[in-house]
Amino acid sequence: MEPISVITGQMAPLPRANVDTDAIIPKQFLKRVERSGFGPYLFYEWAYDEEGEIIEDFILNQPDYAAAEVLVSGPNFGSGSSREHAPWSIEDRGFKAIVAPSFADIFYNNCINIGLLPVVLSNEEVAKLTEIANDPENFVTIDLEAQTVTAIGFEAHFDIDPFAKHRLVNGFDNIALTLEHAEAIDFYEESRLGFKPALG
Amino acid sequence: MTTPKTMYEKIWADHVVRDGGGNEPDLLYIDLHLVHEVTSPQAFESLDLTNRTVRRPDLTLATIDHGVPTEGREFGIKDPLSKKQIDTLVANCAKHGIELYDISDIRQGIVHVIGPEQGVTQPGMTIVCGDSHTSTHGAFGALAFGIGTSEVEHVLATQTLPQTRPRSMAVNVNGELPRGVTAKDVILGIISRIGVAGGTGYVIEYRGSTIEALSMAGRMTICNMSIEGGARAGMIAPDETTFEYLRGRNYAPRGDDWDAAVTYWKSIRTDAGAVFDVEVDIDATDLAPYVSWGTNPAQTVPVTGVVPDPATFADPLERDAAQRALTYMDLEPGTPMTDVEIDRVFLGSCTNGRIEDLRAAAAVLEGKKINSEVHAMVVPGSGLVKLQAEEEGLDLIFKNAGLEWRDAGCSMCLGMNPDILMPGERAASTSNRNFEGRQGRNGRTHLVSPEMAAAAAVAGRFVDVREWS
Ligand code: SF4
Numbered sequence: 001m002e003p004i005s006v007i008t009g010q011m012a013p014l015p016r017a018n019v020d021t022d023a024i025i026p027k028q029f030l031k032r033v034e035r036s037g038f039g040p041y042l043f044y045e046w047a048y049d050e051e052g053e054i055i056e057d058f059i060l061n062q063p064d065y066a067a068a069e070v071l072v073s074g075p076n077f078g079s080g081s082s083r084e085h086a087p088w089s090i091e092d093r094g095f096k097a098i099v100a101p102s103f104a105d106i107f108y109n110n111c112i113n114i115g116l117l118p119v120v121l122s123n124e125e126v127a128k129l130t131e132i133a134n135d136p137e138n139f140v141t142i143d144l145e146a147q148t149v150t151a152i153g154f155e156a157h158f159d160i161d162p163f164a165k166h167r168l169v170n171g172f173d174n175i176a177l178t179l180e181h182a183e184a185i186d187f188y189e190e191s192r193l194g195f196k197p198a199l200g
Numbered sequence: 201m202t203t204p205k206t207m208y209e210k211i212w213a214d215h216v217v218r219d220g221g222g223n224e225p226d227l228l229y230i231d232l233h234l235v236h237e238v239t240s241p242q243a244f245e246s247l248d249l250t251n252r253t254v255r256r257p258d259l260t261l262a263t264i265d266h267g268v269p270t271e272g273r274e275f276g277i278k279d280p281l282s283k284k285q286i287d288t289l290v291a292n293c294a295k296h297g298i299e300l301y302d303i304s305d306i307r308q309g310i311v312h313v314i315g316p317e318q319g320v321t322q323p324g325m326t327i328v329c330g331d332s333h334t335s336t337h338g339a340f341g342a343l344a345f346g347i348g349t350s351e352v353e354h355v356l357a358t359q360t361l362p363q364t365r366p367r368s369m370a371v372n373v374n375g376e377l378p379r380g381v382t383a384k385d386v387i388l389g390i391i392s393r394i395g396v397a398g399g400t401g402y403v404i405e406y407r408g409s410t411i412e413a414l415s416m417a418g419r420m421t422i423c424n425m426s427i428e429g430g431a432r433a434g435m436i437a438p439d440e441t442t443f444e445y446l447r448g449r450n451y452a453p454r455g456d457d458w459d460a461a462v463t464y465w466k467s468i469r470t471d472a473g474a475v476f477d478v479e480v481d482i483d484a485t486d487l488a489p490y491v492s493w494g495t496n497p498a499q500t501v502p503v504t505g506v507v508p509d510p511a512t513f514a515d516p517l518e519r520d521a522a523q524r525a526l527t528y529m530d531l532e533p534g535t536p537m538t539d540v541e542i543d544r545v546f547l548g549s550c551t552n553g554r555i556e557d558l559r560a561a562a563a564v565l566e567g568k569k570i571n572s573e574v575h576a577m578v579v580p581g582s583g584l585v586k587l588q589a590e591e592e593g594l595d596l597i598f599k600n601a602g603l604e605w606r607d608a609g610c611s612m613c614l615g616m617n618p619d620i621l622m623p624g625e626r627a628a629s630t631s632n633r634n635f636e637g638r639q640g641r642n643g644r645t646h647l648v649s650p651e652m653a654a655a656a657a658v659a660g661r662f663v664d665v666r667e668w669s
Contacts, residue, residue: 016524017517018396018496022635027616031267031281033241033288035349045637050623074517076397079430079496080635082332083239084348105366105400105432106332110348161364163224174350175252178358181218181227185255185360188217188229195461196231197320197451198258199299 001115003171007096007142009069011133011151012059019073021080021107025089038085039092060093064136071098072126072133078107084114091116097142099149101126112164113174117142119149125156144169204471206368207437208403211343211468215326217360225362231325231342233355235262235298236311237289238616239330243353244292254296255359261320262293263301265310266616270579270606273303282617296356309582309608312336312550316420317584319449323438323465328355333550333632335426338435339419340442341468343403345432366432367477369402373410375484380666382560383418384552384630384649386410386482387425388490388500394480396498399431402478405470406436410484416445417556424551425632428497437469491537491662492634492647494525499634501537503652503664509533528636529644530624537662540646544627545576545657546639547603547650549613552630553581555588557650561630562594564654564668565601571660577604577619579611603657615640628656 029041047058054061060068071090077100078086087110090098097117111118119142121129132138132151140151144165149156167174205213218227233256240262247254254260267282277283286303293300301308307318312333315321323341328334330352337344347361355361371390391398404426411419419436426434443462446452453461488502499522501508510522510533526533531540547553547561558580570576578598580586586608589595595605612619613631621627621643630653634645648656651665 015517017521020496020633020635022614022633022638026637026641027614030238030616031279031285033245033285035242035245045641050641076400076430079396080332080427080633082330082334082346082348084242084330084350087348102397102400104397104430106346106348106427110350113348113350163220163364174362175250175354175357178227178354178360178362182358184218184227185229185358189359192229193464195453195457195464196325197322197453199261199320199451200258200297 001171001173004115004117004144004168006144007069007117008139009096010065010067010136011070011072011129011138011140012065012068013130013133014059014071014073015130017074018076018079021078021083021086024078024086025083030083030085035088036092038089039094042089042093069094069096070140070142071095072130073098073100075101075123077103079104082106082110084110087111087114087116099126099129112168115168115171117144117168119158121149121156121158128154204474206474206476207341207405207435207468207470208343208368211324211326212365214324225364227360228326228363230328230355230359230361231259232315232320232327233260234311234315234327234329234334235260235352236266236331237264237285238266239349240292240352241285241288243349243356246353247356252357254298254356257297259359260298260356261315262289262298263308263311263314264289264303266610266614268303268609269617270609270611270619273607279618306583306587309585310550310553310610312424313553313581313585316340316416317582319446319452322446322452322461323442324468328361332427333424335432335434336420336424336550338423338426338433339416341435341438341465343433343435346427366403367401369399369404369431369478369480370476371404371406371480371482372408373406373482373484374408375410377410377484377487378666380489380651381487382649382651383414383421385487385490386484387422388492388497388647389487390482391425391429391498392490392500393482394429396428396496397430399426399429402431404431404434405476406434411436412439415556416441417554420554421551425497428632438465489649489652489665491652493529493531493537494522495528495634495636497632497634497647499525500647503537503662505537507531507533507535507537538664539661541626541661542574542628542646542656543625544621545574545653546579546612546627546629546631547577547653548579548581548611549631550581551632552650553579553585555585557630558585558589558594559592561650561654562597564651564665565658566597568601568658570602570657573660574657576602576657577606577612579606580608582608612639614638628653628662
């Protein structure tokens with residue numbers, strides 16, 4: 001995982017509540033066995049009509065927003081399934097962060113685990129940022145170390161779990177961190193209740 | 201005296217491998233890892249790339265459910281991508297020594313149906329799966345939650361997960377359920393009250409006389425949809441109903457182990473006087489058979505209700521969402537739900553694909569024919585559910601009524617296999633999500649109980665099962 005420090009880039013506004021994982025990456029694209037290559041199918045049913053023709057109006061299809069790196073959306077973003085394909089597809093499309101008033105739990109964790117920065121701001125702050133994002137000329141800067149989001153006429157602080165931040169800033173591999181405690185795992189297993197089921 | 205604890209706190213404490221001390225997440229031991237074909241290939245690949253192995257194949261169980269066809273299996277899997285995904289799981293399980301219920305195995309089925317069915321889902325366990333409806337297993341008094349693929353890899357490699365402690369919510373449901381009101385209606389009623397994000401950050405414990413009176417199937421239906429209210433996990437205290445369900449199952453403890461297990465299982469129940477961060481009280485006698493009108497599971501009304509007017513929603517984003525939902529669903533505000541005509545009926549899924557659900561639907565359909573305009577299918581939750589239903593003659597009731605009788609899998613719950621809604625088709629579905637495009641692009645899903653779905657199949661529109669005989 002690449003370490004994250006400061007993200008500066010264009011925003012794409014998507015002011016909708018409860019954007020769910022079926023909308024982010026529809027199921028017909030979950031059949032890949034690879035981790036990459038999901039970007040072209042991001043928000044597929046909002047981006048393409050039933051004939052597969054591009055829907056010009058959709059924000060991510062507008063040439064002005066082609067380089068966007070920060071998605072700004074509504075509350076409960078990423079609700080629904082645990083499919084990591086959802087954050088993969090957002091990341092694969094070039095996004096580095098998502099700003100929203102709230103996220104669904106599993107989606108939020110998945111983002112942290114793949115190094116796509118989820119930023120929680122208040123409803124009012126997200127509304128203001130969405131307005132700023134409506135002009136594609138405007139950029140945003142997210143400083144993870146300082147936990148700030150700044151844009152023209154806008155400055156906000158965001159909270160993030162200190163350990164999640166520590167991992168993101170350093171780009172740590174979570175499994176390697178856990179394996180440092182291999183002895184504790186061995187120890188736990190020795191005392192595990194004998195009647196618990198095991199297969200095979 | 202020790203402070204009274206909730207069940208979730210006790211199970212958590214019993215699984216801490218390493219205490220994070222508040223600054224870091226706790227490292228939790230995972231008792232059971234369930235695996236399916238869609239969310240695992242990238243995890244196995246990455247495990248191979250980093251030269252890591254599966255720590256506890258004996259605590260890992262795999263099945264094939266999301267992408268399998270539910271008819272014509274003898275001709276193989278036609279979709280080359282699904283075939284590759286399934287073959288990949290078969291190869292990964294063989295390589296790592298993981299037990300897999302393959303397409304030809306009678307035990308094959310939806311991952312959340314097979315665990316309980318085999319008795320491998322037990323009280324007091326931590327259970328994870330790369331699937332958000334893992335909350336289903338909480339019905340046994342287990343701490344069970346969905347994880348992403350990076351976490352699947354983490355569990356494969358370490359049999360643990362770093363977790364920050366969620367808050368606790370008690371949902372107390374008391375009173376006798378009115379006739380025709382099912383577990384599905386209880387959870388739809390709960391979600392309509394707390395909202396689709398109301399449970400975010402919480403583990404829910406469902407409590408109260410209504411919950412205690414439910415069968416394991418009903419309890420699983422409720423815990424299954426916890427995620428639809430935003431909660432990662434939902435749980436119900438183990439009691440005699442739980443023990444009776446487990447006794448004699450394949451992986452249930454036997455002899456002295458059984459007695460030790462029951463003693464332990466009883467000890468994990470929430471202590472009297474334990475404090476939850478939030479409590480929600482629901483009077484069961486206020487509940488009705490629900491039908492969803494929108495594109496999220498909180499957008500429901502009693503079947504006697506009407507499609508709401510978005511203008512009545514105070515929050516601008518919610519109003520906008522309701523308007524979008526009505527456009528997508530092609531519904532007019534004020535339309536009685538019983539005037540809404542349907543094209544398709546889907547009976548199945550990890551919410552309502554168990555034998556009890558099929559019996560309930562069959563009881564409604566016995567001796568009747570479904571509406572000639574309706575195309576309906578029954579997809580059992582597992583091969584064993586299918587077998588049991590056939591032994592009871594339920595398949596004949598369905599077939600005589602004009603429904604298709606399929607093989608086990610997720611099927612039209614998410615339509616990763618060929619079972620999908622065509623654009624514009626409207627379905628009464630016993631599944632759990634009515635999101636845009638979930639059951640097929642521009643398909644329109646109405647969530648209901650098995651009884652309501654069966655009655656709708658006959659009438660060709662939604663009807664109040666309470667007035668149906
Ligand atoms: S039946 Fe539906 S909700 Fe359940 S695991 Fe399968 S796809 Fe997911």
